Amino acid sequence: MLRYLLTEDDLGAVRFGISPLCELGLSLRAILDPSRFPLQVGWLRRTEAARERLDMTVLGALIDERLWTPDFLNPRPESPLTRLEDELAVLAATPREVFRADLVGVHGRVPDVFEGSSRRALARIVTELTRLWETCFEPYWPRMRAVLEADIGYRGRQVAQAGVAAMLNGLSSGIAYEQGVVSVALRDPSERLRAVGGEGLTLVPTMFTRRASAPVGDGLPMVMYSARGQGALWEAEPVANPAAVAAVLGEVRASLLTVLGEPASSTELAVRLDVTPSAVNQHLRVLRAAGLLTSSRSGRSVLYLRSDLGAALLEGATG
Structure with missing residues:
Protein backbone atom coordinates (compact mmCIF):
# COMPACT_ATOMS: atom_id res chain seq x y z
CA MET A 1 0.00 0.00 0.00
CA ALA A 227 -9.43 6.02 -17.86
CA ARG A 228 -13.19 5.86 -18.31
CA GLY A 229 -14.79 5.20 -21.69
CA GLN A 230 -12.38 2.59 -23.04
CA GLY A 231 -15.06 -0.02 -23.62
CA ALA A 232 -16.18 1.42 -26.95
CA LEU A 233 -12.75 2.63 -28.08
CA TRP A 234 -12.22 -0.11 -30.64
CA GLU A 235 -15.85 -0.72 -31.56
CA ALA A 236 -17.21 0.35 -34.91
CA GLU A 237 -19.10 3.64 -34.79
CA PRO A 238 -22.74 3.56 -35.93
CA VAL A 239 -23.29 6.29 -38.50
CA ALA A 240 -26.67 7.58 -39.66
CA ASN A 241 -26.22 8.44 -43.31
CA PRO A 242 -28.66 10.55 -45.32
CA ALA A 243 -30.37 8.01 -47.59
CA ALA A 244 -29.96 10.18 -50.69
CA VAL A 245 -26.21 10.56 -50.16
CA ALA A 246 -25.77 6.85 -49.45
CA ALA A 247 -27.72 6.04 -52.64
CA VAL A 248 -25.29 8.12 -54.70
CA LEU A 249 -21.98 7.48 -52.93
CA GLY A 250 -22.54 4.13 -51.23
CA GLU A 251 -22.73 3.48 -47.49
CA VAL A 252 -18.99 3.59 -46.72
CA ARG A 253 -18.28 6.80 -48.61
CA ALA A 254 -21.39 8.41 -47.16
CA SER A 255 -20.22 7.39 -43.67
CA LEU A 256 -16.79 8.88 -44.29
CA LEU A 257 -18.33 12.12 -45.44
CA THR A 258 -20.64 12.18 -42.42
CA VAL A 259 -17.96 11.60 -39.75
CA LEU A 260 -15.38 13.92 -41.32
CA GLY A 261 -16.84 17.05 -39.83
CA GLU A 262 -13.65 16.88 -37.74
CA PRO A 263 -10.18 15.96 -39.06
CA ALA A 264 -9.21 12.29 -38.86
CA SER A 265 -6.57 9.98 -40.31
CA SER A 266 -7.32 7.01 -42.54
CA THR A 267 -6.22 4.59 -39.81
CA GLU A 268 -8.52 6.18 -37.25
CA LEU A 269 -11.39 6.09 -39.75
CA ALA A 270 -10.77 2.40 -40.42
CA VAL A 271 -11.15 1.68 -36.70
CA ARG A 272 -14.23 3.84 -36.30
CA LEU A 273 -16.07 2.37 -39.30
CA ASP A 274 -14.68 -1.18 -39.12
CA VAL A 275 -13.35 -1.03 -42.66
CA THR A 276 -9.90 -2.17 -43.77
CA PRO A 277 -7.31 0.65 -44.05
CA SER A 278 -6.73 -0.11 -47.73
CA ALA A 279 -10.44 0.18 -48.49
CA VAL A 280 -10.69 3.43 -46.51
CA ASN A 281 -7.76 4.92 -48.41
CA GLN A 282 -9.38 4.00 -51.72
CA HIS A 283 -12.67 5.64 -50.74
CA LEU A 284 -10.88 8.74 -49.43
CA ARG A 285 -9.02 9.17 -52.71
CA VAL A 286 -12.29 9.06 -54.64
CA LEU A 287 -14.01 11.55 -52.33
CA ARG A 288 -11.03 13.89 -52.42
CA ALA A 289 -10.83 13.71 -56.22
CA ALA A 290 -14.52 14.67 -56.34
CA GLY A 291 -13.81 17.72 -54.17
CA LEU A 292 -15.87 16.43 -51.24
CA LEU A 293 -12.87 16.19 -48.88
CA THR A 294 -9.68 18.12 -48.20
CA SER A 295 -6.47 16.70 -46.78
CA SER A 296 -3.48 18.09 -44.91
CA ARG A 297 -0.39 16.56 -43.35
CA SER A 298 0.03 16.54 -39.56
CA GLY A 299 3.33 14.97 -38.54
CA ARG A 300 3.45 11.52 -40.11
CA SER A 301 -0.30 11.36 -40.65
CA VAL A 302 -2.56 12.77 -43.34
CA LEU A 303 -5.76 14.22 -41.90
CA TYR A 304 -8.97 14.39 -43.94
CA LEU A 305 -11.81 16.87 -43.51
CA ARG A 306 -15.14 17.42 -45.22
CA SER A 307 -14.91 20.26 -47.75
CA ASP A 308 -17.45 23.03 -48.24
CA LEU A 309 -18.81 21.08 -51.22
CA GLY A 310 -19.12 17.93 -49.09
CA ALA A 311 -20.86 19.88 -46.34
CA ALA A 312 -23.27 21.36 -48.89
CA LEU A 313 -24.05 17.88 -50.22
CA LEU A 314 -24.95 16.62 -46.75
CA GLU A 315 -26.93 19.74 -45.93
CA GLY A 316 -28.89 19.49 -49.15
CA ALA A 317 -29.75 15.86 -48.47
CA THR A 318 -30.97 16.53 -44.94
CA GLY A 319 -32.51 19.95 -45.49
Missing part, protein backbone atom coordinates in the same frame (compact mmCIF):
# COMPACT_ATOMS: atom_id res chain seq x y z
CA LEU A 2 1.24 3.47 -0.94
CA ARG A 3 -0.11 6.41 1.03
CA TYR A 4 0.29 10.04 0.02
CA LEU A 5 -0.17 12.57 2.82
CA LEU A 6 -1.82 15.78 1.62
CA THR A 7 -2.23 19.09 3.38
CA GLU A 8 -5.22 21.30 2.59
CA ASP A 9 -2.99 23.23 0.17
CA ASP A 10 -1.89 19.96 -1.48
CA LEU A 11 -5.50 18.88 -1.87
CA GLY A 12 -6.37 22.12 -3.63
CA ALA A 13 -3.37 21.74 -5.95
CA VAL A 14 -4.16 18.23 -7.26
CA ARG A 15 -3.79 18.33 -11.04
CA PHE A 16 -4.14 16.08 -14.07
CA GLY A 17 -1.74 15.26 -16.88
CA ILE A 18 -1.41 13.04 -19.95
CA SER A 19 1.90 11.37 -20.72
CA PRO A 20 2.47 9.68 -24.09
CA LEU A 21 5.64 8.11 -22.67
CA CYS A 22 3.69 6.63 -19.75
CA GLU A 23 1.28 5.09 -22.25
CA LEU A 24 4.17 3.61 -24.22
CA GLY A 25 5.78 2.10 -21.13
CA LEU A 26 2.56 0.82 -19.62
CA SER A 27 1.45 -0.66 -22.95
CA LEU A 28 4.19 -3.26 -22.49
CA ARG A 29 1.87 -4.76 -19.86
CA ALA A 30 -0.80 -5.51 -22.45
CA ILE A 31 1.82 -6.82 -24.89
CA LEU A 32 3.32 -9.11 -22.24
CA ASP A 33 0.02 -10.31 -20.74
CA PRO A 34 -2.93 -9.60 -23.09
CA SER A 35 -5.35 -11.60 -20.96
CA ARG A 36 -5.24 -8.93 -18.27
CA PHE A 37 -6.24 -6.14 -20.67
CA PRO A 38 -9.41 -7.25 -22.48
CA LEU A 39 -10.35 -3.67 -23.34
CA GLN A 40 -7.20 -3.36 -25.44
CA VAL A 41 -7.66 -6.55 -27.48
CA GLY A 42 -8.69 -4.37 -30.43
CA TRP A 43 -5.44 -2.44 -30.24
CA LEU A 44 -3.38 -5.60 -29.80
CA ARG A 45 -5.05 -7.22 -32.80
CA ARG A 46 -4.54 -4.20 -35.05
CA THR A 47 -0.88 -3.81 -34.08
CA GLU A 48 0.16 -7.46 -34.08
CA ALA A 49 2.00 -7.38 -37.40
CA ALA A 50 3.78 -4.11 -36.56
CA ARG A 51 4.92 -5.41 -33.17
CA GLU A 52 6.58 -8.40 -34.80
CA ARG A 53 9.11 -5.97 -36.32
CA LEU A 54 10.09 -4.42 -32.97
CA ASP A 55 13.14 -5.37 -30.92
CA MET A 56 11.39 -7.11 -28.04
CA THR A 57 14.72 -7.94 -26.43
CA VAL A 58 15.04 -4.25 -25.58
CA LEU A 59 11.36 -3.57 -24.89
CA GLY A 60 10.89 -6.79 -22.94
CA ALA A 61 13.73 -5.86 -20.60
CA LEU A 62 11.75 -2.75 -19.58
CA ILE A 63 9.12 -4.80 -17.73
CA ASP A 64 9.15 -7.72 -15.30
CA GLU A 65 6.78 -10.59 -14.60
CA ARG A 66 4.88 -8.42 -12.09
CA LEU A 67 4.24 -5.96 -14.94
CA TRP A 68 6.35 -3.28 -13.26
CA THR A 69 8.19 -0.75 -15.41
CA PRO A 70 11.10 1.51 -14.37
CA ASP A 71 10.27 5.00 -13.22
CA PHE A 72 12.18 6.63 -16.10
CA LEU A 73 9.33 5.39 -18.33
CA ASN A 74 6.74 7.08 -16.11
CA PRO A 75 7.63 10.78 -16.01
CA ARG A 76 5.21 13.08 -14.25
CA PRO A 77 3.47 15.14 -16.96
CA GLU A 78 3.18 18.85 -16.37
CA SER A 79 -0.13 19.17 -18.21
CA PRO A 80 -2.60 17.35 -20.49
CA LEU A 81 -0.62 18.72 -23.45
CA THR A 82 2.69 16.92 -22.88
CA ARG A 83 4.57 16.06 -26.10
CA LEU A 84 6.29 12.72 -26.60
CA GLU A 85 9.30 14.39 -28.23
CA ASP A 86 9.98 16.36 -25.07
CA GLU A 87 9.60 13.29 -22.85
CA LEU A 88 11.96 11.22 -25.03
CA ALA A 89 14.58 13.99 -24.90
CA VAL A 90 14.46 13.91 -21.10
CA LEU A 91 14.63 10.11 -21.14
CA ALA A 92 17.72 10.14 -23.37
CA ALA A 93 19.47 12.43 -20.88
CA THR A 94 18.70 10.27 -17.83
CA PRO A 95 21.76 10.21 -15.54
CA ARG A 96 23.56 6.86 -15.40
CA GLU A 97 22.95 6.38 -11.68
CA VAL A 98 19.21 7.06 -12.04
CA PHE A 99 18.95 4.75 -15.06
CA ARG A 100 20.61 1.87 -13.26
CA ALA A 101 18.77 2.44 -9.96
CA ASP A 102 15.37 2.45 -11.70
CA LEU A 103 16.18 -0.84 -13.45
CA VAL A 104 17.36 -2.41 -10.21
CA GLY A 105 14.16 -1.23 -8.53
CA VAL A 106 12.18 -3.34 -11.01
CA HIS A 107 14.43 -6.31 -11.79
CA GLY A 108 16.75 -6.43 -8.78
CA ARG A 109 19.60 -5.96 -11.24
CA VAL A 110 20.45 -4.32 -14.55
CA PRO A 111 19.29 -6.61 -17.42
CA ASP A 112 22.12 -7.90 -19.58
CA VAL A 113 20.90 -6.02 -22.66
CA PHE A 114 21.44 -2.71 -20.81
CA GLU A 115 24.87 -3.46 -19.30
CA GLY A 116 27.79 -1.32 -20.40
CA SER A 117 27.31 2.24 -21.59
CA SER A 118 24.09 3.71 -20.19
CA ARG A 119 24.09 6.32 -22.96
CA ARG A 120 24.10 3.57 -25.58
CA ALA A 121 21.40 1.65 -23.72
CA LEU A 122 19.20 4.73 -23.46
CA ALA A 123 19.67 5.42 -27.17
CA ARG A 124 18.45 1.89 -27.97
CA ILE A 125 15.46 2.34 -25.67
CA VAL A 126 14.52 5.67 -27.26
CA THR A 127 14.86 4.15 -30.74
CA GLU A 128 12.58 1.21 -29.94
CA LEU A 129 10.03 3.32 -28.08
CA THR A 130 9.93 5.68 -31.07
CA ARG A 131 9.29 2.73 -33.39
CA LEU A 132 6.59 1.44 -31.04
CA TRP A 133 4.98 4.88 -31.09
CA GLU A 134 5.14 5.36 -34.86
CA THR A 135 3.79 1.94 -35.75
CA CYS A 136 1.38 1.14 -32.92
CA PHE A 137 0.35 4.42 -31.30
CA GLU A 138 0.57 7.36 -33.68
CA PRO A 139 -2.16 6.08 -36.06
CA TYR A 140 -4.58 5.63 -33.13
CA TRP A 141 -3.40 8.36 -30.78
CA PRO A 142 -6.06 10.97 -31.67
CA ARG A 143 -8.74 8.53 -30.59
CA MET A 144 -6.85 7.35 -27.51
CA ARG A 145 -6.05 10.90 -26.45
CA ALA A 146 -9.71 11.83 -26.86
CA VAL A 147 -10.62 9.15 -24.30
CA LEU A 148 -7.96 10.39 -21.87
CA GLU A 149 -9.02 14.02 -22.27
CA ALA A 150 -12.68 13.11 -21.84
CA ASP A 151 -11.80 11.38 -18.59
CA ILE A 152 -10.04 14.49 -17.30
CA GLY A 153 -13.06 16.58 -18.26
CA TYR A 154 -15.31 14.22 -16.33
CA ARG A 155 -13.09 14.38 -13.23
CA GLY A 156 -13.06 18.16 -13.45
CA ARG A 157 -16.85 18.23 -13.40
CA GLN A 158 -16.81 15.93 -10.38
CA VAL A 159 -14.55 18.36 -8.53
CA ALA A 160 -16.84 21.28 -9.39
CA GLN A 161 -19.99 19.42 -8.33
CA ALA A 162 -18.87 17.33 -5.35
CA GLY A 163 -15.33 18.38 -4.40
CA VAL A 164 -11.83 16.93 -4.69
CA ALA A 165 -12.40 14.24 -2.06
CA ALA A 166 -15.35 12.76 -3.94
CA MET A 167 -13.39 12.83 -7.18
CA LEU A 168 -10.45 11.00 -5.60
CA ASN A 169 -12.72 8.32 -4.17
CA GLY A 170 -14.29 7.80 -7.59
CA LEU A 171 -11.06 7.24 -9.52
CA SER A 172 -10.66 3.52 -8.94
CA SER A 173 -11.44 0.71 -6.53
CA GLY A 174 -7.71 0.74 -5.81
CA ILE A 175 -7.65 4.39 -4.71
CA ALA A 176 -9.23 5.81 -1.56
CA TYR A 177 -9.09 9.22 0.09
CA GLU A 178 -9.81 9.94 3.75
CA GLN A 179 -8.71 12.74 6.08
CA GLY A 180 -5.78 13.97 4.02
CA VAL A 181 -4.49 10.54 2.96
CA VAL A 182 -4.66 9.12 -0.57
CA SER A 183 -4.20 5.35 -0.34
CA VAL A 184 -3.18 3.44 -3.47
CA ALA A 185 -3.46 -0.36 -3.40
CA LEU A 186 -0.54 -1.79 -5.37
CA ARG A 187 0.83 -5.26 -6.02
CA ASP A 188 3.88 -4.21 -4.01
CA PRO A 189 3.30 -5.70 -0.52
CA SER A 190 5.47 -3.11 1.23
CA GLU A 191 3.96 -0.16 3.09
CA ARG A 192 5.08 3.25 1.90
CA LEU A 193 4.19 6.62 3.36
CA ARG A 194 5.00 9.73 1.32
CA ALA A 195 4.26 13.33 2.28
CA VAL A 196 3.37 15.39 -0.78
CA GLY A 197 4.74 18.46 0.98
CA GLY A 198 3.96 21.07 -1.64
CA GLU A 199 5.29 19.00 -4.59
CA GLY A 200 1.77 18.50 -5.92
CA LEU A 201 -0.07 15.25 -6.64
CA THR A 202 -0.58 14.51 -10.34
CA LEU A 203 -3.30 12.16 -11.56
CA VAL A 204 -2.67 10.49 -14.92
CA PRO A 205 -5.41 8.59 -16.79
CA THR A 206 -4.12 5.65 -18.81
CA MET A 207 -5.33 2.83 -21.03
CA PHE A 208 -2.98 0.30 -19.52
CA THR A 209 -3.69 -0.17 -15.85
CA ARG A 210 -6.62 -2.08 -14.41
CA ARG A 211 -6.93 -0.28 -11.09
CA ALA A 212 -4.06 2.04 -10.17
CA SER A 213 -0.30 2.36 -10.59
CA ALA A 214 2.35 4.57 -9.04
CA PRO A 215 6.11 5.08 -9.27
CA VAL A 216 8.22 2.20 -7.98
CA GLY A 217 10.55 4.57 -6.15
CA ASP A 218 9.96 7.73 -4.17
CA GLY A 219 9.86 10.17 -7.05
CA LEU A 220 7.39 12.98 -7.55
CA PRO A 221 3.88 12.14 -6.28
CA MET A 222 1.83 10.61 -9.09
CA VAL A 223 -1.00 8.12 -9.49
CA MET A 224 -1.93 6.48 -12.80
CA TYR A 225 -5.49 5.19 -13.01
CA SER A 226 -7.68 3.50 -15.61
Whole structure:
Protein backbone atom coordinates (compact mmCIF):
# COMPACT_ATOMS: atom_id res chain seq x y z
CA MET A 1 0.00 0.00 0.00
CA LEU A 2 1.24 3.47 -0.94
CA ARG A 3 -0.11 6.41 1.03
CA TYR A 4 0.29 10.04 0.02
CA LEU A 5 -0.17 12.57 2.82
CA LEU A 6 -1.82 15.78 1.62
CA THR A 7 -2.23 19.09 3.38
CA GLU A 8 -5.22 21.30 2.59
CA ASP A 9 -2.99 23.23 0.17
CA ASP A 10 -1.89 19.96 -1.48
CA LEU A 11 -5.50 18.88 -1.87
CA GLY A 12 -6.37 22.12 -3.63
CA ALA A 13 -3.37 21.74 -5.95
CA VAL A 14 -4.16 18.23 -7.26
CA ARG A 15 -3.79 18.33 -11.04
CA PHE A 16 -4.14 16.08 -14.07
CA GLY A 17 -1.74 15.26 -16.88
CA ILE A 18 -1.41 13.04 -19.95
CA SER A 19 1.90 11.37 -20.72
CA PRO A 20 2.47 9.68 -24.09
CA LEU A 21 5.64 8.11 -22.67
CA CYS A 22 3.69 6.63 -19.75
CA GLU A 23 1.28 5.09 -22.25
CA LEU A 24 4.17 3.61 -24.22
CA GLY A 25 5.78 2.10 -21.13
CA LEU A 26 2.56 0.82 -19.62
CA SER A 27 1.45 -0.66 -22.95
CA LEU A 28 4.19 -3.26 -22.49
CA ARG A 29 1.87 -4.76 -19.86
CA ALA A 30 -0.80 -5.51 -22.45
CA ILE A 31 1.82 -6.82 -24.89
CA LEU A 32 3.32 -9.11 -22.24
CA ASP A 33 0.02 -10.31 -20.74
CA PRO A 34 -2.93 -9.60 -23.09
CA SER A 35 -5.35 -11.60 -20.96
CA ARG A 36 -5.24 -8.93 -18.27
CA PHE A 37 -6.24 -6.14 -20.67
CA PRO A 38 -9.41 -7.25 -22.48
CA LEU A 39 -10.35 -3.67 -23.34
CA GLN A 40 -7.20 -3.36 -25.44
CA VAL A 41 -7.66 -6.55 -27.48
CA GLY A 42 -8.69 -4.37 -30.43
CA TRP A 43 -5.44 -2.44 -30.24
CA LEU A 44 -3.38 -5.60 -29.80
CA ARG A 45 -5.05 -7.22 -32.80
CA ARG A 46 -4.54 -4.20 -35.05
CA THR A 47 -0.88 -3.81 -34.08
CA GLU A 48 0.16 -7.46 -34.08
CA ALA A 49 2.00 -7.38 -37.40
CA ALA A 50 3.78 -4.11 -36.56
CA ARG A 51 4.92 -5.41 -33.17
CA GLU A 52 6.58 -8.40 -34.80
CA ARG A 53 9.11 -5.97 -36.32
CA LEU A 54 10.09 -4.42 -32.97
CA ASP A 55 13.14 -5.37 -30.92
CA MET A 56 11.39 -7.11 -28.04
CA THR A 57 14.72 -7.94 -26.43
CA VAL A 58 15.04 -4.25 -25.58
CA LEU A 59 11.36 -3.57 -24.89
CA GLY A 60 10.89 -6.79 -22.94
CA ALA A 61 13.73 -5.86 -20.60
CA LEU A 62 11.75 -2.75 -19.58
CA ILE A 63 9.12 -4.80 -17.73
CA ASP A 64 9.15 -7.72 -15.30
CA GLU A 65 6.78 -10.59 -14.60
CA ARG A 66 4.88 -8.42 -12.09
CA LEU A 67 4.24 -5.96 -14.94
CA TRP A 68 6.35 -3.28 -13.26
CA THR A 69 8.19 -0.75 -15.41
CA PRO A 70 11.10 1.51 -14.37
CA ASP A 71 10.27 5.00 -13.22
CA PHE A 72 12.18 6.63 -16.10
CA LEU A 73 9.33 5.39 -18.33
CA ASN A 74 6.74 7.08 -16.11
CA PRO A 75 7.63 10.78 -16.01
CA ARG A 76 5.21 13.08 -14.25
CA PRO A 77 3.47 15.14 -16.96
CA GLU A 78 3.18 18.85 -16.37
CA SER A 79 -0.13 19.17 -18.21
CA PRO A 80 -2.60 17.35 -20.49
CA LEU A 81 -0.62 18.72 -23.45
CA THR A 82 2.69 16.92 -22.88
CA ARG A 83 4.57 16.06 -26.10
CA LEU A 84 6.29 12.72 -26.60
CA GLU A 85 9.30 14.39 -28.23
CA ASP A 86 9.98 16.36 -25.07
CA GLU A 87 9.60 13.29 -22.85
CA LEU A 88 11.96 11.22 -25.03
CA ALA A 89 14.58 13.99 -24.90
CA VAL A 90 14.46 13.91 -21.10
CA LEU A 91 14.63 10.11 -21.14
CA ALA A 92 17.72 10.14 -23.37
CA ALA A 93 19.47 12.43 -20.88
CA THR A 94 18.70 10.27 -17.83
CA PRO A 95 21.76 10.21 -15.54
CA ARG A 96 23.56 6.86 -15.40
CA GLU A 97 22.95 6.38 -11.68
CA VAL A 98 19.21 7.06 -12.04
CA PHE A 99 18.95 4.75 -15.06
CA ARG A 100 20.61 1.87 -13.26
CA ALA A 101 18.77 2.44 -9.96
CA ASP A 102 15.37 2.45 -11.70
CA LEU A 103 16.18 -0.84 -13.45
CA VAL A 104 17.36 -2.41 -10.21
CA GLY A 105 14.16 -1.23 -8.53
CA VAL A 106 12.18 -3.34 -11.01
CA HIS A 107 14.43 -6.31 -11.79
CA GLY A 108 16.75 -6.43 -8.78
CA ARG A 109 19.60 -5.96 -11.24
CA VAL A 110 20.45 -4.32 -14.55
CA PRO A 111 19.29 -6.61 -17.42
CA ASP A 112 22.12 -7.90 -19.58
CA VAL A 113 20.90 -6.02 -22.66
CA PHE A 114 21.44 -2.71 -20.81
CA GLU A 115 24.87 -3.46 -19.30
CA GLY A 116 27.79 -1.32 -20.40
CA SER A 117 27.31 2.24 -21.59
CA SER A 118 24.09 3.71 -20.19
CA ARG A 119 24.09 6.32 -22.96
CA ARG A 120 24.10 3.57 -25.58
CA ALA A 121 21.40 1.65 -23.72
CA LEU A 122 19.20 4.73 -23.46
CA ALA A 123 19.67 5.42 -27.17
CA ARG A 124 18.45 1.89 -27.97
CA ILE A 125 15.46 2.34 -25.67
CA VAL A 126 14.52 5.67 -27.26
CA THR A 127 14.86 4.15 -30.74
CA GLU A 128 12.58 1.21 -29.94
CA LEU A 129 10.03 3.32 -28.08
CA THR A 130 9.93 5.68 -31.07
CA ARG A 131 9.29 2.73 -33.39
CA LEU A 132 6.59 1.44 -31.04
CA TRP A 133 4.98 4.88 -31.09
CA GLU A 134 5.14 5.36 -34.86
CA THR A 135 3.79 1.94 -35.75
CA CYS A 136 1.38 1.14 -32.92
CA PHE A 137 0.35 4.42 -31.30
CA GLU A 138 0.57 7.36 -33.68
CA PRO A 139 -2.16 6.08 -36.06
CA TYR A 140 -4.58 5.63 -33.13
CA TRP A 141 -3.40 8.36 -30.78
CA PRO A 142 -6.06 10.97 -31.67
CA ARG A 143 -8.74 8.53 -30.59
CA MET A 144 -6.85 7.35 -27.51
CA ARG A 145 -6.05 10.90 -26.45
CA ALA A 146 -9.71 11.83 -26.86
CA VAL A 147 -10.62 9.15 -24.30
CA LEU A 148 -7.96 10.39 -21.87
CA GLU A 149 -9.02 14.02 -22.27
CA ALA A 150 -12.68 13.11 -21.84
CA ASP A 151 -11.80 11.38 -18.59
CA ILE A 152 -10.04 14.49 -17.30
CA GLY A 153 -13.06 16.58 -18.26
CA TYR A 154 -15.31 14.22 -16.33
CA ARG A 155 -13.09 14.38 -13.23
CA GLY A 156 -13.06 18.16 -13.45
CA ARG A 157 -16.85 18.23 -13.40
CA GLN A 158 -16.81 15.93 -10.38
CA VAL A 159 -14.55 18.36 -8.53
CA ALA A 160 -16.84 21.28 -9.39
CA GLN A 161 -19.99 19.42 -8.33
CA ALA A 162 -18.87 17.33 -5.35
CA GLY A 163 -15.33 18.38 -4.40
CA VAL A 164 -11.83 16.93 -4.69
CA ALA A 165 -12.40 14.24 -2.06
CA ALA A 166 -15.35 12.76 -3.94
CA MET A 167 -13.39 12.83 -7.18
CA LEU A 168 -10.45 11.00 -5.60
CA ASN A 169 -12.72 8.32 -4.17
CA GLY A 170 -14.29 7.80 -7.59
CA LEU A 171 -11.06 7.24 -9.52
CA SER A 172 -10.66 3.52 -8.94
CA SER A 173 -11.44 0.71 -6.53
CA GLY A 174 -7.71 0.74 -5.81
CA ILE A 175 -7.65 4.39 -4.71
CA ALA A 176 -9.23 5.81 -1.56
CA TYR A 177 -9.09 9.22 0.09
CA GLU A 178 -9.81 9.94 3.75
CA GLN A 179 -8.71 12.74 6.08
CA GLY A 180 -5.78 13.97 4.02
CA VAL A 181 -4.49 10.54 2.96
CA VAL A 182 -4.66 9.12 -0.57
CA SER A 183 -4.20 5.35 -0.34
CA VAL A 184 -3.18 3.44 -3.47
CA ALA A 185 -3.46 -0.36 -3.40
CA LEU A 186 -0.54 -1.79 -5.37
CA ARG A 187 0.83 -5.26 -6.02
CA ASP A 188 3.88 -4.21 -4.01
CA PRO A 189 3.30 -5.70 -0.52
CA SER A 190 5.47 -3.11 1.23
CA GLU A 191 3.96 -0.16 3.09
CA ARG A 192 5.08 3.25 1.90
CA LEU A 193 4.19 6.62 3.36
CA ARG A 194 5.00 9.73 1.32
CA ALA A 195 4.26 13.33 2.28
CA VAL A 196 3.37 15.39 -0.78
CA GLY A 197 4.74 18.46 0.98
CA GLY A 198 3.96 21.07 -1.64
CA GLU A 199 5.29 19.00 -4.59
CA GLY A 200 1.77 18.50 -5.92
CA LEU A 201 -0.07 15.25 -6.64
CA THR A 202 -0.58 14.51 -10.34
CA LEU A 203 -3.30 12.16 -11.56
CA VAL A 204 -2.67 10.49 -14.92
CA PRO A 205 -5.41 8.59 -16.79
CA THR A 206 -4.12 5.65 -18.81
CA MET A 207 -5.33 2.83 -21.03
CA PHE A 208 -2.98 0.30 -19.52
CA THR A 209 -3.69 -0.17 -15.85
CA ARG A 210 -6.62 -2.08 -14.41
CA ARG A 211 -6.93 -0.28 -11.09
CA ALA A 212 -4.06 2.04 -10.17
CA SER A 213 -0.30 2.36 -10.59
CA ALA A 214 2.35 4.57 -9.04
CA PRO A 215 6.11 5.08 -9.27
CA VAL A 216 8.22 2.20 -7.98
CA GLY A 217 10.55 4.57 -6.15
CA ASP A 218 9.96 7.73 -4.17
CA GLY A 219 9.86 10.17 -7.05
CA LEU A 220 7.39 12.98 -7.55
CA PRO A 221 3.88 12.14 -6.28
CA MET A 222 1.83 10.61 -9.09
CA VAL A 223 -1.00 8.12 -9.49
CA MET A 224 -1.93 6.48 -12.80
CA TYR A 225 -5.49 5.19 -13.01
CA SER A 226 -7.68 3.50 -15.61
CA ALA A 227 -9.43 6.02 -17.86
CA ARG A 228 -13.19 5.86 -18.31
CA GLY A 229 -14.79 5.20 -21.69
CA GLN A 230 -12.38 2.59 -23.04
CA GLY A 231 -15.06 -0.02 -23.62
CA ALA A 232 -16.18 1.42 -26.95
CA LEU A 233 -12.75 2.63 -28.08
CA TRP A 234 -12.22 -0.11 -30.64
CA GLU A 235 -15.85 -0.72 -31.56
CA ALA A 236 -17.21 0.35 -34.91
CA GLU A 237 -19.10 3.64 -34.79
CA PRO A 238 -22.74 3.56 -35.93
CA VAL A 239 -23.29 6.29 -38.50
CA ALA A 240 -26.67 7.58 -39.66
CA ASN A 241 -26.22 8.44 -43.31
CA PRO A 242 -28.66 10.55 -45.32
CA ALA A 243 -30.37 8.01 -47.59
CA ALA A 244 -29.96 10.18 -50.69
CA VAL A 245 -26.21 10.56 -50.16
CA ALA A 246 -25.77 6.85 -49.45
CA ALA A 247 -27.72 6.04 -52.64
CA VAL A 248 -25.29 8.12 -54.70
CA LEU A 249 -21.98 7.48 -52.93
CA GLY A 250 -22.54 4.13 -51.23
CA GLU A 251 -22.73 3.48 -47.49
CA VAL A 252 -18.99 3.59 -46.72
CA ARG A 253 -18.28 6.80 -48.61
CA ALA A 254 -21.39 8.41 -47.16
CA SER A 255 -20.22 7.39 -43.67
CA LEU A 256 -16.79 8.88 -44.29
CA LEU A 257 -18.33 12.12 -45.44
CA THR A 258 -20.64 12.18 -42.42
CA VAL A 259 -17.96 11.60 -39.75
CA LEU A 260 -15.38 13.92 -41.32
CA GLY A 261 -16.84 17.05 -39.83
CA GLU A 262 -13.65 16.88 -37.74
CA PRO A 263 -10.18 15.96 -39.06
CA ALA A 264 -9.21 12.29 -38.86
CA SER A 265 -6.57 9.98 -40.31
CA SER A 266 -7.32 7.01 -42.54
CA THR A 267 -6.22 4.59 -39.81
CA GLU A 268 -8.52 6.18 -37.25
CA LEU A 269 -11.39 6.09 -39.75
CA ALA A 270 -10.77 2.40 -40.42
CA VAL A 271 -11.15 1.68 -36.70
CA ARG A 272 -14.23 3.84 -36.30
CA LEU A 273 -16.07 2.37 -39.30
CA ASP A 274 -14.68 -1.18 -39.12
CA VAL A 275 -13.35 -1.03 -42.66
CA THR A 276 -9.90 -2.17 -43.77
CA PRO A 277 -7.31 0.65 -44.05
CA SER A 278 -6.73 -0.11 -47.73
CA ALA A 279 -10.44 0.18 -48.49
CA VAL A 280 -10.69 3.43 -46.51
CA ASN A 281 -7.76 4.92 -48.41
CA GLN A 282 -9.38 4.00 -51.72
CA HIS A 283 -12.67 5.64 -50.74
CA LEU A 284 -10.88 8.74 -49.43
CA ARG A 285 -9.02 9.17 -52.71
CA VAL A 286 -12.29 9.06 -54.64
CA LEU A 287 -14.01 11.55 -52.33
CA ARG A 288 -11.03 13.89 -52.42
CA ALA A 289 -10.83 13.71 -56.22
CA ALA A 290 -14.52 14.67 -56.34
CA GLY A 291 -13.81 17.72 -54.17
CA LEU A 292 -15.87 16.43 -51.24
CA LEU A 293 -12.87 16.19 -48.88
CA THR A 294 -9.68 18.12 -48.20
CA SER A 295 -6.47 16.70 -46.78
CA SER A 296 -3.48 18.09 -44.91
CA ARG A 297 -0.39 16.56 -43.35
CA SER A 298 0.03 16.54 -39.56
CA GLY A 299 3.33 14.97 -38.54
CA ARG A 300 3.45 11.52 -40.11
CA SER A 301 -0.30 11.36 -40.65
CA VAL A 302 -2.56 12.77 -43.34
CA LEU A 303 -5.76 14.22 -41.90
CA TYR A 304 -8.97 14.39 -43.94
CA LEU A 305 -11.81 16.87 -43.51
CA ARG A 306 -15.14 17.42 -45.22
CA SER A 307 -14.91 20.26 -47.75
CA ASP A 308 -17.45 23.03 -48.24
CA LEU A 309 -18.81 21.08 -51.22
CA GLY A 310 -19.12 17.93 -49.09
CA ALA A 311 -20.86 19.88 -46.34
CA ALA A 312 -23.27 21.36 -48.89
CA LEU A 313 -24.05 17.88 -50.22
CA LEU A 314 -24.95 16.62 -46.75
CA GLU A 315 -26.93 19.74 -45.93
CA GLY A 316 -28.89 19.49 -49.15
CA ALA A 317 -29.75 15.86 -48.47
CA THR A 318 -30.97 16.53 -44.94
CA GLY A 319 -32.51 19.95 -45.49
